[in-house]
Amino acid sequence: MIPVLAIDGPSGSGKGAVGMAVAERLGWHYLDSGAVYRALGLAAGWQGIACDDEAKLRDLAAGLDLRFVAADGGEPAVFANGRECGALLRSPETANAASRLAALGSVREALLDRQRAARSAPGLVADGRDMGSYVFPDAFLKVFLTASAEVRAQRRYDQLKAKGFGVTLSQLIQEIRERDERDARRAVAPLKPAEDAVVLDSSALGLQEVIDRVLAMAKSRQ
Ligand code: C5P
Numbered sequence: 001m002i003p004v005l006a007i008d009g010p011s012g013s014g015k016g017a018v019g020m021a022v023a024e025r026l027g028w029h030y031l032d033s034g035a036v037y038r039a040l041g042l043a044a045g046w047q048g049i050a051c052d053d054e055a056k057l058r059d060l061a062a063g064l065d066l067r068f069v070a071a072d073g074g075e076p077a078v079f080a081n082g083r084e085c086g087a088l089l090r091s092p093e094t095a096n097a098a099s100r101l102a103a104l105g106s107v108r109e110a111l112l113d114r115q116r117a118a119r120s121a122p123g124l125v126a127d128g129r130d131m132g133s134y135v136f137p138d139a140f141l142k143v144f145l146t147a148s149a150e151v152r153a154q155r156r157y158d159q160l161k162a163k164g165f166g167v168t169l170s171q172l173i174q175e176i177r178e179r180d181e182r183d184a185r186r187a188v189a190p191l192k193p194a195e196d197a198v199v200l201d202s203s204a205l206g207l208q209e210v211i212d213r214v215l216a217m218a219k220s221r222q
Contacts, residue, residue, distance in 0.1 A: 003123040003124070003140050004123070004139040005028070005139060005214075006141070007125065007214070008129055008145070008194075008197070009129075010129075010146065010176070010179075010191060013145040013146055013152060014145055015127050016032065021211045022211060022215060023124075023125035025215055026215075026218065028124055029118060030124070031118040032128075033126065033127060033131060034098065034128055035078055036115065037111070038085070038089050038090075038094050038095065038098040039080040040080070040098070040101060041101055042088060043081055046083065047060065051097050051101050062110040066079070066114065067079040087163060095179065096175070096179065099182050099183060108189055112135065115128075115135050116135060119136070124136075133192070141218050142197035143197065143217070145200050147201060147202045149177055150173060152176055153169060157169050157172050
């Protein structure tokens, strides 16, 4: 069986940066499942589909032509139905749209196979909310990264500022709290650690320290 290392956690926990770095070190593939939900949110917006129109969203999800095109040394370019998502993929508005449609069971179901299809040799690092608990329950290592809402908001603030978005810290703390609550409370695949996940609080840890800890755990289990 092709090994999967699942990294889940809330927004700003650092799971994206950690997941990408760990995948690179291991020479494995990397699945950014949040980008799948975000791209669907954007594509829905382009087609004028509301974030609570479950039937239309499910059909859009089932037929979505989603492509990740590797870019030199940075995040891949993401295309949804042939249109480039660009910087909008990471905007707070897109994050909110993603979080709203991610609460719909049939939409999640429609995205399941394409996430599982990312499992390919020699291995996969899967980053998201339900990678260890639902999408890849047989992952050999499940890490659940957390950090306080303030620390996560500060990280998101730094990232979004660097990308040119006009945001304020207090607005981000508020949005992160709202999104956490929606993600944790939803009936399907709520944000919570898998029973066999290792919970790692990164509030007081630097990025490299978290990467090293995850790599050490992966090594000790292989
Ligand atoms: O991780 P990221 O911030 O890109 O995810 C955006 C939103 O997509 C999350 O707030 C969450 O609602 C949803 N999501 C999800 N399940 C995943 C990945 C993301 O519900 N596996």
